[in-house]
Amino acid sequence: MRILLAEDDPLLGDGLQAGLRLHGFQVDWVQDGEAAERELRAQDYGAAVLDLGLPKRDGMDVLAMARRAGLTLPILVLTARDAVPDRIKGLNQGADDYVIKPVDLDELAARLRALIRRSHGQPVEHLQAQDVALDPASRTVLQAGEVVNLSGREFDLLHALMLNAGRVLSREQLEQHLYSWGQEVESNAVEVHVHHLRRKLGNGLIQTVRGVGYILPKTAASQA
Amino acid sequence: MTATTSIQTRLLLLVIGSVLTVWLVAAGLTWGDARHELDELLDSHLTQAAALLVAQQGFEHDDDEHGLDAPVLHRYAPKVAFQVFHEGRLSMRTANAPARPMVDMAEHWREGFRTVEIEGVRWRIFATHGAERDVQVYVGEQIDSRGDILKAILRSVLWPIAFALPVLMLAVWLAIRRGLLPLRQIQGVLQSRQADALDPVHLPALPADLAPMLDALNALFGRISTLLSAERRFTADAAHELRTPIAAIRTQAQVALAETDETPRRHALQATLAGCDRATRLVEQLLTLSRLEAGQPLPMGTVDLAPLTRQIMADITPQALARGQTIELQGAEHSPVQGDAALLAVLVRNLIDNAARYSPDGARILVTLGEGRQAPQLSVEDSGPGLSDADLPRLGERFFRVLGSGQSGSGLGWSIVRRIAAVHHAEIDTQRSAQLGGLAVRVRWPTKP
Numbered sequence: 001m002r003i004l005l006a007e008d009d010p011l012l013g014d015g016l017q018a019g020l021r022l023h024g025f026q027v028d029w030v031q032d033g034e035a036a037e038r039e040l041r042a043q044d045y046g047a048a049v050l051d052l053g054l055p056k057r058d059g060m061d062v063l064a065m066a067r068r069a070g071l072t073l074p075i076l077v078l079t080a081r082d083a084v085p086d087r088i089k090g091l092n093q094g095a096d097d098y099v100i101k102p103v104d105l106d107e108l109a110a111r112l113r114a115l116i117r118r119s120h121g122q123p124v125e126h127l128q129a130q131d132v133a134l135d136p137a138s139r140t141v142l143q144a145g146e147v148v149n150l151s152g153r154e155f156d157l158l159h160a161l162m163l164n165a166g167r168v169l170s171r172e173q174l175e176q177h178l179y180s181w182g183q184e185v186e187s188n189a190v191e192v193h194v195h196h197l198r199r200k201l202g203n204g205l206i207q208t209v210r211g212v213g214y215i216l217p218k219t220a221a222s223q224a
Numbered sequence: 225m226t227a228t229t230s231i232q233t234r235l236l237l238l239v240i241g242s243v244l245t246v247w248l249v250a251a252g253l254t255w256g257d258a259r260h261e262l263d264e265l266l267d268s269h270l271t272q273a274a275a276l277l278v279a280q281q282g283f284e285h286d287d288d289e290h291g292l293d294a295p296v297l298h299r300y301a302p303k304v305a306f307q308v309f310h311e312g313r314l315s316m317r318t319a320n321a322p323a324r325p326m327v328d329m330a331e332h333w334r335e336g337f338r339t340v341e342i343e344g345v346r347w348r349i350f351a352t353h354g355a356e357r358d359v360q361v362y363v364g365e366q367i368d369s370r371g372d373i374l375k376a377i378l379r380s381v382l383w384p385i386a387f388a389l390p391v392l393m394l395a396v397w398l399a400i401r402r403g404l405l406p407l408r409q410i411q412g413v414l415q416s417r418q419a420d421a422l423d424p425v426h427l428p429a430l431p432a433d434l435a436p437m438l439d440a441l442n443a444l445f446g447r448i449s450t451l452l453s454a455e456r457r458f459t460a461d462a463a464h465e466l467r468t469p470i471a472a473i474r475t476q477a478q479v480a481l482a483e484t485d486e487t488p489r490r491h492a493l494q495a496t497l498a499g500c501d502r503a504t505r506l507v508e509q510l511l512t513l514s515r516l517e518a519g520q521p522l523p524m525g526t527v528d529l530a531p532l533t534r535q536i537m538a539d540i541t542p543q544a545l546a547r548g549q550t551i552e553l554q555g556a557e558h559s560p561v562q563g564d565a566a567l568l569a570v571l572v573r574n575l576i577d578n579a580a581r582y583s584p585d586g587a588r589i590l591v592t593l594g595e596g597r598q599a600p601q602l603s604v605e606d607s608g609p610g611l612s613d614a615d616l617p618r619l620g621e622r623f624f625r626v627l628g629s630g631q632s633g634s635g636l637g638w639s640i641v642r643r644i645a646a647v648h649h650a651e652i653d654t655q656r657s658a659q660l661g662g663l664a665v666r667v668r669w670p671t672k673p
Contacts, residue, residue, distance in 0.1 A: 009468050009469075009471075009472060011469075011472035011473075011476065011495050011498060011499050011502070012468055012471050012472035012475060014476070014495055015472055015475030015476035015478075015479050015492065015495060016475055018476075018479045018483070018488060018491075018492060019475055019478055019479040019482070022479065022482045022483065080464050080465070080467035080468050080471075081464070082464070082467070100467070101467040101468055101470070101471035102467060102470045102471035102472075102473075102474040102475070103471060103474075103475075104474070104478070105474075105475055105478040105479065105482075106478070
């Protein structure tokens with residue numbers, strides 16, 4: 001899952017980027033409000049972690065702009081502004097969560113996963129499609145109760161398809177989910193990962209929509 | 225509360241004491257006056273009686289029948305006595321009068337008043353004689369009887385006082401209580417106050433002599449309130465500003481714990497340490513600032529800025545050199561100012577450190593010590609990005625940070641510089657450096673007297 005991190009403090013931004021990567025997120029890190037706004041408009045992020053005291057453009061403005069522009073991605077505000085009026089304002093401006101610094105890394109990751117899950121209409125952490133179960137927190141996949149070993153990218157690809165079950169995802173959209181900035185994207189990476197997933201989980205799960213992308217059909221079981 | 229004597233008790237004692245003193249003095253004066261008047265009145269009665277007796281002797285001259293005893297007509301009569309002698313013989317006397325003259329003055333007889341003691345009783349006697357000196361009349365009165373009259377007069381004066389005193393005390397006590405009511409109201413208002421209630425005390429219908437005290441009290445409340453709110457704001461700001469460094473430390477430490485690869489783990493640990501250093505620096509700055517804002521008087525002395533600046537530059541130069549920056553001092557060899565050496569060092573260090581910190585690698589930093597129009601001055605210029613016109617005036621607001629600097633400062637350094645300059649009555653101004661293009665900060669100390 002690819003997220004945007006907007007934090008001007010070098011030490012904290014560096015730590016959050018590294019920590020969230022350890023939790024399986026692809027993290028793009030910007031250090032000022034203008035960059036945050038630009039990236040939010042340009043890229044399709046699963047979620048954003050937004051500091052409020054940002055240079056050039058205040059986080060609150062970025063938040064308001066994002067909502068005005070019709071962006072629906074979950075935005076978690078992470079700030080030192082702990083006053084109740086600030087929290088209320090943040091939530092009213094369209095934040096999905098308001099977290100006061102300092103925050104526990106595991107908690108931040110859990111909150112982000114919950115926000116992302118909710119934004120896809122998933123009330124529970126586990127995703128289910130046919131006989132395949134996916135747990136984003138422990139990054140494990142079970143098929144008929146048996147653990148299936150997936151690489152990081154394979155997991156992220158499956159996660160994206162399961163979250164968006166019933167919707168066709170283009171190759172570009174999937175690439176955006178899998179890679180953050182500066183990571184080399186091989187030309188046929190998505191095809192290769194889909195191929196591996198089909199080999200490990202069977203051909204029935206992921207379907208190709210020729211010339212468009214891939215879909216994981218929505219079944220009754222997928223809402224488990 | 226341990227009070228010596230309450231105002232109420234003191235007032236009561238003073239009022240009752242004064243009243244009592246005045247009363248007693250008045251009674252004493254009355255006693256003296258009454259006694260004098262009484263003496264005059266009774267003495268005049270004695271002379272009048274004596275004159276009557278002398279006159280009577282003229283008509284009864286040849287009467288050999290000596291009516292020795294005059295009749296007793298009044299219960300007071302035994303206290304009054306007279307004797308009439310005719311040619312040395314007793315011709316008439318009262319029963320209580322002795323046969324011999326009540327005044328023994330055989331040698332030289334003289335008309336007038338005497339006080340004598342006869343058989344243990346003191347008498348006031350008036351002696352007189354007829355025109356031919358053949359008749360001698362003595363009229364006397366017991367002195368005790370005069371005392372009785374005086375005592376009766378005094379009793380009539382003092383008795384009302386004895387009855388009135390308790391009533392008066394009660395009345396005075398009530399009056400004082402009522403008079404001190406505003407004091408008790410203030411006490412009540414102050415007692416029922418919460419410790420943090422610092423709004424002014426207002427009492428309806430406050431007496432004019434209590435208003436200054438209450439005004440002073442309210443002014444004190446005002447000063448405490450200002451101090452307290454400054455303290456609260458500072459604490460809130462400080463807590464807010466400490467959150468980010470602590471968040472960084474926590475996050476980096478968690479990354480270090482979770483990371484299994486050696487290189488990123490070391491990176492996270494080093495970042496944790498850097499975060500600790502930053503938090504330490506921030507805390508030190510906060511302490512310096514809070515000490516400065518407490519407004520304690522400074523130990524002022526003559527400080528030479530030149531060696532102080534050289535030492536600080538020597539400390540900072542290695543870091544600057546590591547970033548390819550050139551750092552240079554020029555100007556006066558000696559620049560004495562009045563001030564506190566430790567604080568001035570903090571000021572100079574902050575200025576030069578800021579210039580180095582916020583300028584890019586390879587930048588130039590120029591420190592100039594000058595005697596501008598007899599006033600010592602220090603200017604620090606750099607070839608860094610400088611400040612926008614909008615940012616210039618905001619520099620020095622507590623926790624204001626220049627955006628996009630990429631440096632993890634707190635903005636406290638500037639607040640400290642401004643405070644130190646202020647307590648030294650030094651002026652500080654910032655502008656674009658004409659020579660280097662970056663920021664130029666100039667501190668001017670007051671002109672020497």
